[in-house]
Amino acid sequence: xxxxxxxxxxxxxxxxxxxxxxxxxxxxxxxxxxxxxxxxxxxxxxxxxxxxxxxxxxxxxxxxxxxxxxxxxxxxxxxxxxxxxxxxxxxxxxxxxxxxxxxxxxxxxxxxxxxxxxxxxxxxxxxxxxxxxxxxxxxxxxxxxxxxxxxxxxxxxxxxxxxxxxxxxxxxxxxxxxxxxxxxxxxxxxxxxxxxxxxxxxxxxxxxxxxxxxxxxxxxxxxxxxxxxxxxxxxxxxxxxxxxxxxxxxxxxxxxxxxxxxxxxxxxxxxxxxxxxxxxxxxxxxxxxxxxxxxxxxxxxxxxxxxxxxxxxxxxxxxxxxxxxxxxxxxxxxxxxxxxxxxxxxxxxxxxxxxxxxxxxxxxxxxxxxxxxxxxxxxxxxxxxxxxxxxxxxxxxxxxxxxxxxxxxxxxxxxxxxxxxxxxxxxxxxxxxxxxxxxxxxxxxxxxxxxxxxxxxxxxxxxxxxxxxx
Amino acid sequence: xxxxxxxxxxxxxxxxxxxxxxxxxxxxxxxxxxxxxxxxxxxxxxxxxxxxxxxxxxxxxxxxxxxxxxxxxxxxxxxxxxxxxxxxxxxxxxxxxxxxxxxxxxxxxxxxxxxxxxxx
Numbered sequence: 001x002x003x004x005x006x007x008x009x010x011x012x013x014x015x016x017x018x019x020x021x022x023x024x025x026x027x028x029x030x031x032x033x034x035x036x037x038x039x040x041x042x043x044x045x046x047x048x049x050x051x052x053x054x055x056x057x058x059x060x061x062x063x064x065x066x067x068x069x070x071x072x073x074x075x076x077x078x079x080x081x082x083x084x085x086x087x088x089x090x091x092x093x094x095x096x097x098x099x100x101x102x103x104x105x106x107x108x109x110x111x112x113x114x115x116x117x118x119x120x121x122x123x124x125x126x127x128x129x130x131x132x133x134x135x136x137x138x139x140x141x142x143x144x145x146x147x148x149x150x151x152x153x154x155x156x157x158x159x160x161x162x163x164x165x166x167x168x169x170x171x172x173x174x175x176x177x178x179x180x181x182x183x184x185x186x187x188x189x190x191x192x193x194x195x196x197x198x199x200x201x202x203x204x205x206x207x208x209x210x211x212x213x214x215x216x217x218x219x220x221x222x223x224x225x226x227x228x229x230x231x232x233x234x235x236x237x238x239x240x241x242x243x244x245x246x247x248x249x250x251x252x253x254x255x256x257x258x259x260x261x262x263x264x265x266x267x268x269x270x271x272x273x274x275x276x277x278x279x280x281x282x283x284x285x286x287x288x289x290x291x292x293x294x295x296x297x298x299x300x301x302x303x304x305x306x307x308x309x310x311x312x313x314x315x316x317x318x319x320x321x322x323x324x325x326x327x328x329x330x331x332x333x334x335x336x337x338x339x340x341x342x343x344x345x346x347x348x349x350x351x352x353x354x355x356x357x358x359x360x361x362x363x364x365x366x367x368x369x370x371x372x373x374x375x376x377x378x379x380x381x382x383x384x385x386x387x388x389x390x391x392x393x394x395x396x397x398x399x400x401x402x403x404x405x406x407x408x409x410x411x412x413x414x415x416x417x418x419x420x421x422x423x424x425x426x427x428x429x430x431x432x433x434x435x436x437x438x439x440x441x442x443x444x445x446x447x448x449x450x451x452x453x454x455x456x457x458x459x460x461x462x463x464x465x466x467x468x469x470x
Numbered sequence: 471x472x473x474x475x476x477x478x479x480x481x482x483x484x485x486x487x488x489x490x491x492x493x494x495x496x497x498x499x500x501x502x503x504x505x506x507x508x509x510x511x512x513x514x515x516x517x518x519x520x521x522x523x524x525x526x527x528x529x530x531x532x533x534x535x536x537x538x539x540x541x542x543x544x545x546x547x548x549x550x551x552x553x554x555x556x557x558x559x560x561x562x563x564x565x566x567x568x569x570x571x572x573x574x575x576x577x578x579x580x581x582x583x584x585x586x587x588x589x590x
Contacts, residue, residue, distance in 0.1 A: 311571035314564040335545055347550055350538045351557050359565055364579035366571055371580065
């Protein structure tokens with residue numbers, strides 16, 4: 001009997017329990033998701049590559065181990081997808097870019113290796129914006145595989161650059177997926193697709209084997225159905241890796257879940273960032289305020305706060321330009337950027353190479369000022385909150401330069417300072433498009449973001465809603 | 471990437487409607503010329519108005535495009551050049567804002583990335 005939606009849309013936690021008790025077969029579960037990848041996945045452009053043979057082999061191995069009483073942990077036998085910027089040995093790793101269609105690497109990225117060691121089952125490489133949007137883009141179609149379609153409304157985009165990862169979780173094609181964020185690439189797709197997405201503290205998850213876009217801004221993190229699922233995955237991903245120069249020492253990089261002390265809602269201090277998404281559709285702010293009101297009713301303190309002014313956006317921009325100009329220089333110099341899809345991406349790299357060194361240095365100095373200011377702010381708050389994105393999902397043919405230009409200080413500062421953040425669903429627009437709220441924490445307080453989101457998800461069912469049949 | 475961030479750092483994201491086909495200075499010269507020709511019947515218009523001097527930021531934005539053309543000229547079409555002018559102006563806005571931020575001489579860079587935490 002084929003597995004139904006109640007299974008395919010179940011959380012990592014629930015599936016794990018069934019797998020452990022042998023009420024569910026990893027092979028059967030994997031086959032069900034693979035079948036769905038061919039139908040729904042293809043319809044929404046969610047996958048760049050389906051790793052069918054690898055998935056079946058990993059699922060079979062997991063089944064044998066679990067049957068023999070060997071239990072690796074909560075991801076044992078758990079299917080997942082990984083953004084196509086992560087190396088998977090001898091499978092295409094295209095970075096979403098047409099000129100790299102034939103690229104195959106001879107090793108697994110550290111996060112892939114860790115997930116393999118945990119017994120997880122790789123279903124495929126998820127579609128993404130070309131070069132993770134690193135050279136700029138203007139249209140949702142900026143990908144070698146075309147625009148990923150939003151499961152909630154296929155005429156809308158998923159947002160980027162972890163487009164396929166969000167679409168896959170949202171459409172019930174896998175219980176979790178791996179994405180990456182340089183500036184918004186986990187939080188925005190999570191918000192627009194109605195899933196939970198966690199951007200870990202910078203340095204907590206190794207980038208070894210991941211496409212480099214910006215060495216001091218890139219982070220890798222999970223997208224899943226619930227905040228708790230994100231934590232379960234992060235626990236596996238986190239840890240020091242000598243192959244990544246940005247990796248934190250093990251004592252800081254490791255993520256222990258559940259935390260020794262789980263803060264009760266009555267001790268939570270939440271700062272509502274008044275500038276975030278200001279001027280967007282009223283439904284977005286209203287949904288976020290309603291979510292905070294639920295937390296307040298559980299005993300949390302919620303206080304409006306203004307983010308300190310500063311050149312945070314220009315500093316983040318300049319760092320990203322300069323680092324992308326260096327990291328992607330082989331593509332720029334060779335002229336391969338001319339094969340990219342988006343008109344902005346074809347030219348952006350030429351401009352990035354011209355960023356003066358003195359300005360890059362100035363941006364790094366501004367970054368330290370920002371980090372210190374944020375650390376002071378977090379004396380008063382456990383988490384800062386605001387809309388994940390000021391607007392719901394944009395149309396597939398939208399010129400992204402023409403959408404409203406809403407303030408995003410949490411996005412700029414959160415990424416500039418390497419702070420953790422989570423986006424979780426908190427409602428829908430009248431058009432039935434998901435709305436997300438984000439919680440940003442102090443450096444290394446990823447657990448505060450997760451537990452705050454868990455308190456919200458304990459009181460709501462937004463994260464349990466499923467998109468209409470595709 | 472969020473929409474704002476994309477706009478901020480995507481280079482070509484800040485669209486200036488009404489594309490030019492040449493770098494800003496050249497365009498400024500060309501805009502002057504037809505206007506002068508059209509009104510050449512009047513004595514006052516007989517002397518063409520000299521182009522306005524570029525601000526430092528405009529000059530820098532233009533120099534950036536010229537550097538790209540010098541380096542990659544064979545790949546850069548007229549339409550690309552126009553696009554680069556727009557993108558360069560956007561970058562200039564970011565650089566100007568960054569440079570205006572007050573820093574003390576002992577504000578050091580965050581080269582060795584760390585995540586500062588104070589004791590509570």
